[in-house]
Amino acid sequence: MKKNFIEKLLPIFASLSCLFLFGIILTLFIEGLPIFKTVGFFEFIFSKSWHPTYEPPEFGILPLILSSLWVTVFALVIAIPLSLGSAIYISELASPRMKEILKPIIELLAGIPSVVYGFFGMVFLAPLVQKIFNLPTGLTCFTASVILGIMVVPTITSLAEDAISAISKDTREASFALGATKWETITRAVVPAASSGIVTAIILGMGRAAGETMTVLMVAGGATMIPKSLFQPVRPMTATIAAEMGEAPMGSAHYHALFAIALVLFFLTLILNLLVDWLSSRRKR
Numbered sequence: 001m002k003k004n005f006i007e008k009l010l011p012i013f014a015s016l017s018c019l020f021l022f023g024i025i026l027t028l029f030i031e032g033l034p035i036f037k038t039v040g041f042f043e044f045i046f047s048k049s050w051h052p053t054y055e056p057p058e059f060g061i062l063p064l065i066l067s068s069l070w071v072t073v074f075a076l077v078i079a080i081p082l083s084l085g086s087a088i089y090i091s092e093l094a095s096p097r098m099k100e101i102l103k104p105i106i107e108l109l110a111g112i113p114s115v116v117y118g119f120f121g122m123v124f125l126a127p128l129v130q131k132i133f134n135l136p137t138g139l140t141c142f143t144a145s146v147i148l149g150i151m152v153v154p155t156i157t158s159l160a161e162d163a164i165s166a167i168s169k170d171t172r173e174a175s176f177a178l179g180a181t182k183w184e185t186i187t188r189a190v191v192p193a194a195s196s197g198i199v200t201a202i203i204l205g206m207g208r209a210a211g212e213t214m215t216v217l218m219v220a221g222g223a224t225m226i227p228k229s230l231f232q233p234v235r236p237m238t239a240t241i242a243a244e245m246g247e248a249p250m251g252s253a254h255y256h257a258l259f260a261i262a263l264v265l266f267f268l269t270l271i272l273n274l275l276v277d278w279l280s281s282r283r284k285r
Contacts, residue, residue, distance in 0.1 A: 028266055032259035035059065039253075044260065050224040052244070052254040059257045061264070063226045067234035068210060070227050071144045071220065075209045078149030080202060083156035087198075090157075091164040092186050103161070110154035118218030121147040126219060135231055139221035142230040147215050152205040159204060163197020164190060200276050207272045211265065213238040237261050 035044065039059045047060025086106060090099050125146060126138030167190050175185040191198070221233020222243065235243075241258050248254040 025266070028259060028263045031256060032261075032263040033256075035253060035256040035260045038256075044257075045264075048226060050240070052248070052257060057253060059253070061237065061240075061257075061261055063224050064235060064237045064240050064261065065264070066226055067141070067220070068236040068238070070141050070230070070234060071148060071216060071236050072206060072209045074141070074145035074230065075148035075152060076202065076206060078146060079152045079156055079205060079209075082149070083153050083201070083205070084160060084198065086153070086157045087160035087164055088186060088191070091161050092182075092190065103158075106154050106157050108154075109150070110158075114151065114212060114214040115218070117147050117151055118215040121215065121219035129231075133231055137221060137233060139219055139233055140231045141220065141227055141234045144216050144220040144234070144236075145230070147219055148209045148212055151212065151215065152208045155208050156201045156205040159201030160194075160198045163194040163201065166197065167193045203272055203276050207269055210268060210272075211238060213242045217242050237265055 039047075044059055044061060045065070046062050047058065048062050049058040049060045050063060051058040086102075090102055090106075094102060121143055122139070126140075126143050128138065129135065129140065129143050130138030171189050171193055172185055175189040180188065216236045217239040220235060220239055222235045222239065223233035224235050224240070225232070227234045241261055244254070245258050248258055
């Protein structure tokens, strides 16, 4: 009876998850699409001015999109070498005891709340960046990228390490049998064999960085302009939603524009997830 009860209960939970997801998507479309009655789709995406409180208001999210891209890309530039180096060391070079110590410590970073990272960036990193580079403010794209890079290291490291560890011993032994050194085996046999899993880890890390809110809200500077330098204040899409949703009157054009930004983020995340699924299926084949 207990087994039958559980078997009947699990499909209900799965259905509820799908229902909640459908409700979120439906809400985004219902609340986001009305803005396109006020401003055209291409004007909304490609216009360079975001001034929702002007008269008339200006709803151009190109600076917000580019800010998100800048912060995400440079966060990955910082995170990928650290993550892959850590994953290779833990999987291939570290002793079992060292592996038991390092992997939990790295994964522990993923459990730190994002507001703590943001507070660290505001109090310590931003003044340091301001002093070193002689800037008017340390709250810049560079500061946000460094903090986000640190934040996504545990995600990429853990998934990449799992992918590398999943490569069979036969691959390593065949490489050694051909006369390859330890380093040649890692770089020319093991890592290429795990490339699909590593790319999946990087894409998931990209999604984590692109969807982060509190950290970029606290350390990116909040300037709605097209970034021309890493050392300028920026405002990514997530920070814009978090900063302005509480001030936008419900049902106003500003309110619907913020939901439209969330809709753009949703499609960006959807594309990344579909890419991950495709890579995972390719890896299994």
